[in-house]
Amino acid sequence: MGAMTDNGEVRFTKGHGTENDFVLVADLDGTCDMTPDQVRLLSDRRAGIGADGVIRVVATQAAAEADVRDQASQARWFMDYRNADGSAAEMCGNGSRVFAAYLRREGLETADEFAIATRGGVKLVHFERELIAVNLGGWRIVDLDAAREDGFDALVKVRSHDPMPGLSLDLGNPHVVVALPDSADLASLDLSEVPEVNPAKPHGANVEFVRPIGPGHIAMRVYERGVGETRSCGTGAAAAALATRWWAGADGGTDLWRVDVQGGSLRVRALPGQQVELAGPAVLVADGVTTLG
Numbered sequence: 001m002g003a004m005t006d007n008g009e010v011r012f013t014k015g016h017g018t019e020n021d022f023v024l025v026a027d028l029d030g031t032c033d034m035t036p037d038q039v040r041l042l043s044d045r046r047a048g049i050g051a052d053g054v055i056r057v058v059a060t061q062a063a064a065e066a067d068v069r070d071q072a073s074q075a076r077w078f079m080d081y082r083n084a085d086g087s088a089a090e091m092c093g094n095g096s097r098v099f100a101a102y103l104r105r106e107g108l109e110t111a112d113e114f115a116i117a118t119r120g121g122v123k124l125v126h127f128e129r130e131l132i133a134v135n136l137g138g139w140r141i142v143d144l145d146a147a148r149e150d151g152f153d154a155l156v157k158v159r160s161h162d163p164m165p166g167l168s169l170d171l172g173n174p175h176v177v178v179a180l181p182d183s184a185d186l187a188s189l190d191l192s193e194v195p196e197v198n199p200a201k202p203h204g205a206n207v208e209f210v211r212p213i214g215p216g217h218i219a220m221r222v223y224e225r226g227v228g229e230t231r232s233c234g235t236g237a238a239a240a241a242l243a244t245r246w247w248a249g250a251d252g253g254t255d256l257w258r259v260d261v262q263g264g265s266l267r268v269r270a271l272p273g274q275q276v277e278l279a280g281p282a283v284l285v286a287d288g289v290t291t292l293g
Helices: 036-043 093-105 144-150 234-252
Strands: 010-017 020-026 053-059 077-083 113-116 123-128 131-138 154-157 164-170 174-179 196-198 206-214 217-224 228-230 256-261 264-271 275-280 283-290
Touching: 010 093, 020 036, 020 093, 036 053, 036 077, 053 093, 077 093, 077 113, 093 113, 093 123, 093 131, 093 234, 093 275, 093 283, 131 234, 131 264, 154 174, 164 234, 174 234, 206 234, 217 234, 234 256, 234 264, 234 275
Parallel strands: 020 053, 174 206, 217 256
Antiparallel strands: 010 020, 010 283, 053 077, 113 123, 123 131, 131 275, 154 164, 154 196, 164 174, 206 217, 217 228, 256 264, 264 275
């Protein structure tokens, strides 16, 4: 089944995970790829449907990338995720839950647990009543030597603040987590411009700003590369919890975290083998048809 109707319109579904929102387009046989301009149009909140990103639903064996097609023996469906600026991304934590909810609603997957393919590798999802949990896979601190010596490996500058120390993590996509100093207020941070990360990341990074609330509980705001500030970021919430856990050390490093974002709350669990799980809600809010210009 292609994404196009007989008269050239495109079927879509709108969904969100803690208000991190997406336009999903079902291109099951992989015959209707989208250009960056078309992704930008769908994502445009004034001229299009409006979203933080676009998810194309494709049979894994029909994916354009060979390394994604190699996942077909483990996962039937590929989450082809594009940022709002049209760029392709490795994966998206909140998007993966919305993707899984769509697969279940459409009968493309019927089990409570199944795998999905992403550019960041195979991810296992399972349904827990009102929540969907995703094993995001492995993670690492990018420069462990610098982190062990100084506690951080980057400096992050936003408007009206001196550079603040950050810790770089790789969760299949790049993140820099900033533990806010007492002089910085989370709610009043100006994230209208791209945070300046030094040293700069080759492919950019999502930047998370974190304020501890209590044991195993943090609040976060995030600037997503290719998008801007979003109401939530799933892999960013995981990175923020993991960085805070690492900073806390052996005495405070609980494995279970609540991460409050502007769009709600997410659960992050550190798993054995340097892996991490993200859990939260996913809501499909509308279906319709549109044109791509």
